[in-house]
Amino acid sequence: MNLKHVWDTFRRKPMAMVGLFMLLSVVLVAILAPWLAPYDPKEQVEVRPEDILAPPDAEHLLGRDDAGKDVLSQLIYGARISLLVGFTASFMSMFIGATVGLLAGFYGGRIGNFLMRITDFLLVIPTLPLMLVIISVWGRGIEKIILVIGLLYWTYMARLVRSQVLSIKERQFIMRARAIGAGSLRIITRHIFPQVLPLIIAQAVLDISTAIIAESSLSFLGLGDPTQVSWGMMLNFAFARAISREAWWFLLPPGFAIVWVSVALVLIGTALEEIANPRLKTHHLFNPRQMVALAETEGVTV
Amino acid sequence: MVILEVQNLSVNYLTDDGTALRAVEDLSFELEQGRSLGLVGESGCGKTTAMLGVLRLLPAEGRIVSGEVRYKGVDLLRLSEREMRKYRWNRIAIVFQGAMNALNPVRRVGDQIAEAILLHRAAPDKQAAYKRVAELLELVGITPERARQYPHQYSGGMRQRAMIAMALACSPDILIADEPTTALDVMIQAQILNLLQKLQQELGLSIILVTHDLGVVAEICDDVLVMYGGKTAEYASVDTIYNEPLHPYTQRLLRAFPDVENPASDLASIPGYPPPLDALPPGCRFEPRCHCKSDICAVESPPLLAVKPGHYVACHQVTPFDRRVL
Numbered sequence: 001m002n003l004k005h006v007w008d009t010f011r012r013k014p015m016a017m018v019g020l021f022m023l024l025s026v027v028l029v030a031i032l033a034p035w036l037a038p039y040d041p042k043e044q045v046e047v048r049p050e051d052i053l054a055p056p057d058a059e060h061l062l063g064r065d066d067a068g069k070d071v072l073s074q075l076i077y078g079a080r081i082s083l084l085v086g087f088t089a090s091f092m093s094m095f096i097g098a099t100v101g102l103l104a105g106f107y108g109g110r111i112g113n114f115l116m117r118i119t120d121f122l123l124v125i126p127t128l129p130l131m132l133v134i135i136s137v138w139g140r141g142i143e144k145i146i147l148v149i150g151l152l153y154w155t156y157m158a159r160l161v162r163s164q165v166l167s168i169k170e171r172q173f174i175m176r177a178r179a180i181g182a183g184s185l186r187i188i189t190r191h192i193f194p195q196v197l198p199l200i201i202a203q204a205v206l207d208i209s210t211a212i213i214a215e216s217s218l219s220f221l222g223l224g225d226p227t228q229v230s231w232g233m234m235l236n237f238a239f240a241r242a243i244s245r246e247a248w249w250f251l252l253p254p255g256f257a258i259v260w261v262s263v264a265l266v267l268i269g270t271a272l273e274e275i276a277n278p279r280l281k282t283h284h285l286f287n288p289r290q291m292v293a294l295a296e297t298e299g300v301t302v
Numbered sequence: 303m304v305i306l307e308v309q310n311l312s313v314n315y316l317t318d319d320g321t322a323l324r325a326v327e328d329l330s331f332e333l334e335q336g337r338s339l340g341l342v343g344e345s346g347c348g349k350t351t352a353m354l355g356v357l358r359l360l361p362a363e364g365r366i367v368s369g370e371v372r373y374k375g376v377d378l379l380r381l382s383e384r385e386m387r388k389y390r391w392n393r394i395a396i397v398f399q400g401a402m403n404a405l406n407p408v409r410r411v412g413d414q415i416a417e418a419i420l421l422h423r424a425a426p427d428k429q430a431a432y433k434r435v436a437e438l439l440e441l442v443g444i445t446p447e448r449a450r451q452y453p454h455q456y457s458g459g460m461r462q463r464a465m466i467a468m469a470l471a472c473s474p475d476i477l478i479a480d481e482p483t484t485a486l487d488v489m490i491q492a493q494i495l496n497l498l499q500k501l502q503q504e505l506g507l508s509i510i511l512v513t514h515d516l517g518v519v520a521e522i523c524d525d526v527l528v529m530y531g532g533k534t535a536e537y538a539s540v541d542t543i544y545n546e547p548l549h550p551y552t553q554r555l556l557r558a559f560p561d562v563e564n565p566a567s568d569l570a571s572i573p574g575y576p577p578p579l580d581a582l583p584p585g586c587r588f589e590p591r592c593h594c595k596s597d598i599c600a601v602e603s604p605p606l607l608a609v610k611p612g613h614y615v616a617c618h619q620v621t622p623f624d625r626r627v628l
Contacts, residue, residue, distance in 0.1 A: 175398065
């Protein structure tokens with residue numbers, strides 16, 4: 001399946017394109033943050049009492065926070081952190097989860113048992129408290145947050161992939177592959193992996209939003225990287241200091257941004273799954289010209 | 303020339319509690335070069351198991367307990383798995399039951415056929431392999447352009463033909479066709495059977511046809527082996543089986559089949575069911591359903607004996623020609 005083909009199908013799906021534009025807008029904002037943001041959030045400003053939680057006006061489109069800083073600029077810079085965490089952490093969890101799922105499903109037995117017990121172990125531990133403990137012991141830092149999310153959020157992917165592999169490996173074409181002399185590695189990579197790939201992609205795209213939300217939760221609970229203001233961190237500040245003052249312009253934008261990205265990723269994820277799974281595409285009767293009666297070419301007498 | 307010789311092949315299935323179910327017992331037959339053998343029997347009588355045993359492709363619970371499978375004198379059951387791979391598909395290929403499921407749905411048909419060629423180094427490079435794919439598809443009556451399509455874009459009969467093309471990829475001597483026409487309509491069945499016959503003539507293939515369709519057997523087989531409950535009931539040439547069947551099971555099986563020349567005659571069903579593998583009768587496997595049994599049938603399993611050269615029957619009621627066991 002070449003990329004051009006994927007793109008051709010993708011752009012015919014309106015919802016997928018909406019999702020893509022939603023995501024691209026955020027990515028662009030993140031990349032162009034220094035040029036787009038009207039103020040530098042790290043810059044020290046002198047705070048006048050009337051600037052604290054000032055409502056939106058022409059100079060500060062989304063108002064100001066409790067330190068008198070521009071909310072819009074924080075939001076724009078926050079996109080960088082949230083996307084960085086989302087993409088890298090979900091890539092990690094995708095890699096770990098898919099590998100564990102493929103191996104556990106294909107080999108089963110002791111290997112499978114061992115891998116799945118580790119998965120179950122991680123699955124039953126409440127993830128958020130565990131992350132809180134790890135981060136508070138280990139110390140805050142964006143790379144640590146990425147690592148913790150990546151290492152803890154692969155369990156669902158592993159279970160999902162394993163369950164699919166379990167059913168796929170019993171299918172007849174696997175036996176046929178074995179009969180034509182394919183080894184285990186080849187069967188896993190060439191026959192089973194392409195079958196679970198759509199699932200992995202869809203789940204990985206969804207995992208990006210999960211990772212973004214996980215990071216937001218950590219930051220919201222005060223364990224984010226204090227030097228990197230993410231959307232979650234903004235929510236934290238807003239919730240702690242602004243909610244009682246009814247400063248909606250501080251609370252709503254980061255929440256809305258998280259939802260925006262999540263919706264975008266879900267739209268893209270669904271579309272990608274449809275594309276990567278050829279069974280959802282065409283049927284052999286769709287092109288009657290290619291269905292030339294075989295009896296003609298064969299000269300078969302029935 | 304005898305190309306494949308199976309002797310006393312027995313296959314067990316192990317259950318979780320450790321008991322062994324005798325799925326195939328003492329199966330013996332010979333396959334001559336360029337000829338075709340029909341393996342006939344009801345569902346669950348061990349036909350497919352026997353063939354998977356020959357190829358050593360049994361599921362994990364399956365065990366070959368005894369016997370020999372000689373391909374041109376080489377006992378396949380004694381080879382290492384690595385050596386076995388050289389024989390599987392290269393020399394003996396199989397068209398699996400239910401071809402629709404034997405193709406990977408998310409890979410192009412051509413790629414899957416090329417995989418077989420490349421894995422066995424039957425072509426020097428990729429380009430040659432894909433050229434061979436085109437030839438093979440042409441051979442089974444599929445336009446080579448369709449190599450780029452996915453299995454779901456094929457009709458059922460085309461998939462079956464694609465599987466046959468895949469089986470022929472490495473030019474095997476023996477083709478095992480496991481119910482190649484099941485789940486296909488009569489027109490397509492005829493196409494597939496004609497194709498098999500054409501290939502047999504053109505390529506000098508030897509074919510083992512596993513089926514429960516006696517009409518199919520009559521059409522293309524030279525020899526017939528009737529299995530019942532994992533054992534051979536009768537083994538003879540196709541003319542002998544149809545014209546002078548001796549085993550009660552064969553006789554009743556033939557009467558249970560519609561006759562084109564005499565369509566008005568009633569079809570006779572065989573009352574009862576094939577024995578379950580965990581409760582095989584102690585004597586003859588067919589004894590509970592047999593219409594001409596005697597006391598000995600319930601106690602002693604009849605040996606497979608020759609009633610005349612080339613005609614073997616396992617039945618106490620048949621007087622053997624001599625005591626020569628196959």
